Amino acid sequence: MQFSSSLLENAVNEFSKLPGIGKKTALRLALHLLKQDTKEVTHFSEVIAKMRSEIKFCQRCFNVADGDICSICSNSMRKHDVICVVESIRDVIAIESTQQFNGTYHVLNGIISPLDGVGPDQLNIESLIQRVQKEKTEELIFALNPNIQGDTTIYYIQKKLQPLLIRITTIARGIAFGGELEYADEMTLARSLQNRLPVEKYVSH
């Protein structure tokens, strides 16, 4: 692409570094901002820069936070003896959006994946073990993506926690609500059969 302004060219280059944003989309975004008030664009850029420089990570669960402890961990209305283990901050937001979970979280910040060179030491696993021991956790719920890396991570953490008397569960895997049986993959369908539920339990939900 040829630009007649280096200011525009630089902005397009910056936008196209973002994931999923190609050169054409980057140009569209830059030209959109060009049409806005200078004040609004300044505000946009300040909010982004401020987020990166001032955001903190909760010292307890590693979720994003405005202070040392996130708003979920500092909420006394939530069950602090139930910890939901997730891969990333995005999963916390997804689960919070369901409004069905009243416990706390622990963000691993990744998943064990030897092929990608990610081992347990690079993740927030040691802090989870310590937290479970210190806080007398009752239940640990794994809400990891259903794939080999997720299963490996569950297995590893479970092994580490074996000496402790603690309930360890994982979110249900099965046919998605609204999904069609014939399009489900064999693995999902097989697991869904193995983990079948009594109908009363299903309906009461």
Added chain:
Amino acid sequence: MQFSSSLLENAVNEFSKLPGIGKKTALRLALHLLKQDTKEVTHFSEVIAKMRSEIKFCQRCFNVADGDICSICSNSMRKHDVICVVESIRDVIAIESTQQFNGTYHVLNGIISPLDGVGPDQLNIESLIQRVQKEKTEELIFALNPNIQGDTTIYYIQKKLQPLLIRITTIARGIAFGGELEYADEMTLARSLQNRLPVEKYVSH
């Protein structure tokens, strides 16, 4: 969406104001920036803000420019008596990318569209007429989108320029290269037949 950090929430809100960016994509962009160095994100935000506050529009053709006159208008190697009339800056970039045009541009900054309340006075049409008279333009090439608004705009400007002896052309409309006849709409196919070319001319291109 529920966020445990207002800094993140504000950033997601700002991103989702951009065209074609929904809440989920905005979150992905914000979380991506969170993983980057603070220095890089500061640079990102500065480049965007600088683009908006320092960019200028060429006083001659209304293209984006770093100074008063854009790099195309100030280039003495280009044919200044051939003006290509386009709707927006994006079209200048698209045509420049073909590397087939060696004239100059005139950015109308929109198109006549009475339904959207856009009349000739809101566009850079008067400046085009004055420019053509002053600069002794030889040819005016319309490169507007092929729709009713585009045709109306061409008709309006052509009427205004009728007293002057000047060649007025429009880019060819027809079946796109690589396109298939059976999928072309009737209007395109009909015009493409009407404006058929001698084969020698087509091959020489």
